[in-house]
Amino acid sequence: GYLDLIESLGLRVLEIPTHPATGLSLPALELALDTQPVRAVLAAPTLSNPLGSVMPLAAKQRLVKLLAQRRVPLIEDVVFNDLLSGDQRRKAAKAWDTEGNVMVCGSFAKTLTPGIRLGWVEAGRWRDAVATHKRLQGAATNVVLEEALADLLTQGSYEAHLRRLTASMRQRRHEARHLIAHHFPPGTRVSNPPSGDTLWLELHPAIASMDLFKRCASEGITFGPGELFTATDRYRNCLRLNFSGPWNAITMQALARIGEIARQMLERPAASPTPPVLRRA
Ligand SMILES: Cc1ncc(COP(=O)(O)O)c(C=O)c1O
Incomplete structure (x- = not known):
């Protein structure tokens, strides 16, 4: 924004x-x-x-x-x-x-x-x-x-609410990082913030997170592709996950599914774009 x-x-x-x-x-x-x-x-x-x-x-x-x-x-x-x-x-x-x-x-x-x-x-x-x-x-x-x-x-109830909220966020981050370690391709790096309900992931450079996003979106799963967070062309292999919505078996499965699709993209890369036709001078 x-x-x-x-x-x-x-x-x-x-x-x-x-x-x-x-x-x-x-x-x-x-x-x-x-x-x-x-x-x-x-x-x-x-x-x-x-x-x-x-x-x-x-x-x-x-x-x-x-x-x-x-x-x-x-x-x-x-x-x-x-x-x-x-x-x-x-x-x-x-x-x-x-x-x-x-x-x-x-x-x-x-x-x-x-x-x-x-x-x-x-x-x-x-x-x-x-x-x-x-x-x-x-x-x-x-x-x-x-x-x-x-x-x-x-x-005084706000501070008590904050304690409950941050404890539940800590639990979500812990579970999410565990799922990422098991389901995402080897080499995936993930942030480890002290609080909050977002995680930043760096994937293998060959995985374009916008392509990953499109494939996931067709299955009803969304996240923030890295390029949304920059005015440059960096972070193409990065993404932001946000766990502020419901956190249940369905969302955990969805997270695992993002990892599986990322693995598939790495194992079976999409055909590279047709090389430009060289013209004779
Ligand atoms: C860094 C940051 N600032 C501000 C906001 C927006 O806050 P509000 O919804 O109150 O406008 C967000 C929401 O995503 C945010 O991430």
């Missing part, structure tokens, strides 16, 4: 290399700032989607400082932070913002239900501009829902 949104604003995306465990590479970001006309940085420092990487607290602090020095705003997406309930890494980079240079945006889509459509923003220096923008959009929020949510957040 971000890539489409940025394109619709007439802006261009520059992707910053990200480590699967520790997230955004600060040296790479610094290089980008030195050499490119960067107008803003959009990041999910805590449980990035799709890798699930988490920047260490010291790195979050350095990120905020670096961008404040350069007067480049940080738009921090904290939609997944609460899934690190009870873990100090849950803390947002915004916590180190002393100059209002960080716009932090969150929602309850990942912790309560995507359908709730309630989120929030603390826009620092841009507070008034964001409030005006929201007013102009005319999208009033549902006050009844807001009141109900406020009750939930203040009565």
Whole structure:
């Protein structure tokens, strides 16, 4: 969604290399700032989607400082932070913002239900501009829902809910990784995020995940092909699995089936495209 949104604003995306465990590479970001006309940085420092990487607290602090020095705003997406309930890494980079240079945006889509459509923003220096923008959009929020949510957040049941949710996600990731190890072709690599319900897979380079997607979709099984997550042509052999829906025998079978189809693609590759006809000069 971000890539489409940025394109619709007439802006261009520059992707910053990200480590699967520790997230955004600060040296790479610094290089980008030195050499490119960067107008803003959009990041999910805590449980990035799709890798699930988490920047260490010291790195979050350095990120905020670096961008404040350069007067480049940080738009921090904290939609997944609460899934690190009870873990100090849950803390947002915004916590180190002393100059209002960080716009932090969150929602309850990942912790309560995507359908709730309630989120929030603390826009620092841009507070008034964001409030005006929201007013102009005319999208009033549902006050009844807001009141109900406020009750939930203040009565202590939210933290208890988060503990149950993250425990069930841990179990799903564990079972999914087990199924992947058994059913996907040898050499498949899979992320191991500390929370959340997505896994990122790197398949053998000969497997195009878009082709795999098409074959799976014809059997009613879907996932996120790697190229959805980039503005470049990378990640063609990667895919994102999401376990936020029902998790039962049918979904487990579907996951195993993706692996089987990937194996078949590797064992019996589709006929390569017809080579171009060479013309005589
Ligand atoms: C990183 C990230 N930010 C934000 C969102 C969207 O949240 P919402 O449904 O509240 O708009 C998503 C949903 O997939 C997401 O993955």
